[in-house]
Amino acid sequence: MFIQIEPTSDIPIYTQLANQVIELIARGQLQGGDTLPSVRALASDLSVNMHTVNKSYHELEHKGIIRIVPKSGAVINPIVQDGITSDNRRRIIEQIKPILAESLVLGMDPEEIQKLVSSILTHLKEE
Amino acid sequence: MFIQIEPTSDIPIYTQLANQVIELIARGQLQGGDTLPSVRALASDLSVNMHTVNKSYHELEHKGIIRIVPKSGAVINPIVQDGITSDNRRRIIEQIKPILAESLVLGMDPEEIQKLVSSILTHLKEE
DNA sequence: AGTTCTGTTATACTAATAATAGAGCAGTTA
DNA sequence: TAACTGCTCTATTATTAGTATAACAGAACT
Structure with missing residues (x-):
């Protein structure tokens, strides 16, 4: 996971994080079925609060890009082949x-x- | 000036306003040299606070789209012909x-x- | 000349958002 | 069983968005 956060940016951290995950998927470096790190692990990794990562994941879920399995983890949805909603x-x-x-x-x-x-x-x- | 603000939108009012001015210019309905309404007049027109319009105008100025002449008014810059910065x-x-x-x-x-x-x-x- | 209008500035207040912090619950997984 | 998971709750701090009011000084207009 090659993610880098700029704390001083005017873009919220959870948006930066979500955008970078989306780019990683677009590039194929993350694929459907892959799991994202746990909110605690990634938060610790980025020196960021757990709730910030959690908000980012839920934004990605709301966009239909990942699905969050409670008590388990966040899984990337396969890229839809039959067009866009x-x-x-x-x-x-x-x-x-x-x-x-x-x-x-x-x-x-x-x-x-x-x-x-x-x-x-x-x-x-x-x- | 055909501008409409949605107060309940998650997009800030000053951003909505700036975007719509930009679209009017792109459409040619506003041209270089045209003046924008005074901040007070437009604020009253849109049922919005003066400072919100003022912030919008300064955002447009920061982007290089208008210039604000103190004590006078806001004038639209001509579209640059020799490419983008x-x-x-x-x-x-x-x-x-x-x-x-x-x-x-x-x-x-x-x-x-x-x-x-x-x-x-x-x-x-x-x- | 005098009045109105202009952008600007200052202050104050409310509400919402962003981010952090710590604690705890209940299900999953090793 | 023990560690880890997403989730929830509560709390605090800082920033932003928007409103509100007031005053200043230059520009425009009558």
Whole structure:
């Protein structure tokens, strides 16, 4: 588990943690069926409070990315093959639209944005 | 000014406001040189506190999208033609990467994501 | 000139969130 | 059995979001 937290960031710790877990899954370094460390173990590892890790795991569960088995552990769900939920799709659009609008206003043209997205996607897929 | 605030949203009011101004600019409904309403006027219009609007304007100024002329008003900067700042580009990447990773993990393939981005971009440019 | 409007600043308060801390419960696992 | 697990409860601290009111000084307008 290669996770690094920046305590001084303006991004909440539990969000940083959830994002990095998602990236690890996208990269294939974590796969469906793999288990995440226990909240206590990871908290100790990152020098962070147990409840912060717990909140992060529940956020991942709420997004449908892991499932938490009480008294046992957190397991990563296999990547869905039959497309994305319409709910999740709506959430993605709501998140990405303001960023795309900002990119346009800051002087990027649509082609440049497409290239940037493509570059990030391939960079995520590879190691 | 067609701006609508959802007070119950989990997105802060000043962020909602800044995002909608950015979208208006991206759509061309607001152009470089146009002035934004005074903080008091817009606050009264949206039934929101003056300081909330003020914070929103300063966020837009910090992003380089408007400039605030003290004792006068807030003016929209012309869209930069000679590309985006490397700083702004880095900020965009940091914001968009976790969303793209989440899209992948939730079952979208890269082509589908590209199409979605393209669709949002054209939808922003029109009307 | 004088009034109004402007962004700005300061202070104060409430509510919600982020993060930490410690204790305990009950089921799982070795 | 003993250690570990997620979970819950309570508590505290710090920060943020939003509202509220007041005052200042420059700009704009009549």
